[in-house]
Amino acid sequence: MYALKREDSMKKHRETKRLDEAYCLGVESTADDFGVGIITFNGKVLANVSNGYIPEEGGIHPREAARHHAEVAAKVLDEAFAKAGIKPRDLGVIAFSQGPGLGPCLRTGATVARVLASYLAIPLVGVNHSIAHIEIGKLATGAQDPVTLYVSGGNTIVAAFDSGRYRVFGETLDIALGNCLDVFAREAGLRQKKGVPLGAALEQLAANGKTLVSLPYSVKGMDISLSGLLTAAINLLHKEECRLEDVCFSLQENAFSMVTEVTERALAHTEKKEVLLTGGVAANRRLQAMVNSIAEEHDAKFNVVPHEFATDNGAMIAWTGVLAYTHGAVTPIEESFVKLRWRVEKVDAPWMK
Amino acid sequence: MDEVTSPTLLKKGAEASLYLAEWHGRKVILKTRLPKKYRQAKLDMEIRNYRTVHEPQLMHEAKKAGVPTPTIFLVDVKNAVIVMEFIEGKQVKQLLGGFSEKEREKACVKIGELIGRLHAYGVIHGDLTTSNMILNSEGKIFLVDFGLGEKTMELEARGVDLHLMKRALQSTHYRFAEECFEAVMRGYAAVLGEEDVKDVLDKIREIEKRGRYVADRRQES
Numbered sequence A: 001m002y003a004l005k006r007e008d009s010m011k012k013h014r015e016t017k018r019l020d021e022a023y024c025l026g027v028e029s030t031a032d033d034f035g036v037g038i039i040t041f042n043g044k045v046l047a048n049v050s051n052g053y054i055p056e057e058g059g060i061h062p063r064e065a066a067r068h069h070a071e072v073a074a075k076v077l078d079e080a081f082a083k084a085g086i087k088p089r090d091l092g093v094i095a096f097s098q099g100p101g102l103g104p105c106l107r108t109g110a111t112v113a114r115v116l117a118s119y120l121a122i123p124l125v126g127v128n129h130s131i132a133h134i135e136i137g138k139l140a141t142g143a144q145d146p147v148t149l150y151v152s153g154g155n156t157i158v159a160a161f162d163s164g165r166y167r168v169f170g171e172t173l174d175i176a177l178g179n180c181l182d183v184f185a186r187e188a189g190l191r192q193k194k195g196v197p198l199g200a201a202l203e204q205l206a207a208n209g210k211t212l213v214s215l216p217y218s219v220k221g222m223d224i225s226l227s228g229l230l231t232a233a234i235n236l237l238h239k240e241e242c243r244l245e246d247v248c249f250s251l252q253e254n255a256f257s258m259v260t261e262v263t264e265r266a267l268a269h270t271e272k273k274e275v276l277l278t279g280g281v282a283a284n285r286r287l288q289a290m291v292n293s294i295a296e297e298h299d300a301k302f303n304v305v306p307h308e309f310a311t312d313n314g315a316m317i318a319w320t321g322v323l324a325y326t327h328g329a330v331t332p333i334e335e336s337f338v339k340l341r342w343r344v345e346k347v348d349a350p351w352m353k
Numbered sequence B: 001m002d003e004v005t006s007p008t009l010l011k012k013g014a015e016a017s018l019y020l021a022e023w024h025g026r027k028v029i030l031k032t033r034l035p036k037k038y039r040q041a042k043l044d045m046e047i048r049n050y051r052t053v054h055e056p057q058l059m060h061e062a063k064k065a066g067v068p069t070p071t072i073f074l075v076d077v078k079n080a081v082i083v084m085e086f087i088e089g090k091q092v093k094q095l096l097g098g099f100s101e102k103e104r105e106k107a108c109v110k111i112g113e114l115i116g117r118l119h120a121y122g123v124i125h126g127d128l129t130t131s132n133m134i135l136n137s138e139g140k141i142f143l144v145d146f147g148l149g150e151k152t153m154e155l156e157a158r159g160v161d162l163h164l165m166k167r168a169l170q171s172t173h174y175r176f177a178e179e180c181f182e183a184v185m186r187g188y189a190a191v192l193g194e195e196d197v198k199d200v201l202d203k204i205r206e207i208e209k210r211g212r213y214v215a216d217r218r219q220e221s
Helices: A007-016 A062-084 A103-120 A129-141 A177-187 A198-207 A227-239 A244-270 A285-297 A314-325 B041-064 B092-096 B101-120 B155-172 B174-192 B194-210
Strands: A023-028 A033-040 A045-052 A091-099 A124-128 A147-151 A156-162 A165-171 A274-278 A301-304 B004-012 B017-023 B026-032 B072-076 B081-085 B089-091 B133-136 B141-143
Touching: A023 A103, A023 A129, A023 A314, A033 A062, A033 A314, A045 A062, A045 A314, A062 A103, A091 A103, A091 A129, A091 A314, A103 A124, A124 A129, A124 A314, A129 A147, A129 A156, A129 A274, A129 A301, A129 A314, A147 A244, A156 A244, A165 A244, A165 B155, A177 A198, A177 A227, A177 A244, A198 A244, A198 A285, A227 A244, A244 A285, A244 B041, A274 A285, A285 A301, B004 B026, B041 B072, B041 B081, B089 B092, B092 B101, B092 B133, B101 B141, B101 B155, B101 B174, B155 B174, B155 B194, B174 B194
Parallel strands: A023 A091, A091 A124, A147 A274, A274 A301
Antiparallel strands: A023 A033, A033 A045, A147 A156, A156 A165, B004 B017, B017 B026, B026 B081, B072 B081, B089 B133, B133 B141
């Protein structure tokens, strides 16, 4: 939980700085990306620099990823300051991704953030990574109060704001959507390349799929389960009876239909008038088309996070840091320990009405 | 379906649209699962047909278990349409917030009993939310919307069913979710006995820990 900042220093800050001259730097390091973003207090992104760790083989090794983050941190920070055209002493506040995520990775980012805040003697704000994905989506698209489908390698959440907090209406009961697609892609022999996520390679193959093969479809109330679908798709792959393109196509169609169905349920339930698609998997065109279709069906406006803010990035942490800080939140150093399993509905969102 | 006349749209849900209509002089609900444009036609047809067949079957099973559900009048599998009895009443979702603590407890214990009867008979509802429960004028609670249900005695399925109930309470009635769920489980225990309840509560905990970002899954390091 956020601690309240001392009123006098808040006041001083408000009096001495114009919004467009006050800056927040955000550090993101929940998983394989180390990112630094710099943003003005009125939401202008000045820099958004990222450096991703690519495993030799298999998925993310937390300790190796953390080692990567520590190695590139200084370089990424330098680049961000150069792009933003400001100096460290111009910063008003430091934000960092406090959770949820991989422990070693989170700790590396938190250490960088603590050092900066202490050295510059400015406030530190711990930010919830999932909420940051929602907030950057809102900032970039202009959405005010959407039903959000947040899909990435580590998360699959349908959330909407109600009474002070974002509430989770639906989520995966087991693995995340991005994780499901990545594991399958690796199993199919696809390799991650710089700038081309595994999901994008899979999307390309799926686009050439023609025949839909029956695979498990598992919607449980507002929640979904993807592990059975993944196992069935991998088994199908190893049987070598179907074209790889058709398996990719069928996997995507099933998985995306499931998340779209629960998003539509949340939309019908909350009767909100906006939908936001955010997170790394939001870059997938087929998923965008599906979610757009349910938005139209319910006369809601469809929004999708722009590509640069879809995957994990520092700008989203910086912006959520601004929102939290300007509504009275700071995180004292001694309370800045990382929260590996910090759920969305545990966080107050006083910047929402 | 020709005898069903003057339909007016009651609720456009995510999964199906509900119409209030007339059938031989009585009020009926016409539930239609429209094709979803976002789904591949083949997958869409499979899902709609499956749910149209299973929902009436499960509602019938629920009745046998002693759980009030609307009576089914007509089923048209090809067009994914079900015609059923119209229950005059209000959704528990709309009522719960306005109830006194006592009334709320009473309703939740009753709901727990109904879930208990379903589970004891091997019926899993699949979408236990307070919007799928209707309280009629005589104080009887009807369960509706069995489209995501299944017939099984598995502990896992029971656990997921109750986990969904808990989650629905948390997202919609967060101010008193805990006391409500506790009351639901008391009603559930009254039907299934303390021993089964212990098993299912352990299972719910296991399911929750399987989920992502659950604080007590592992010690923070």
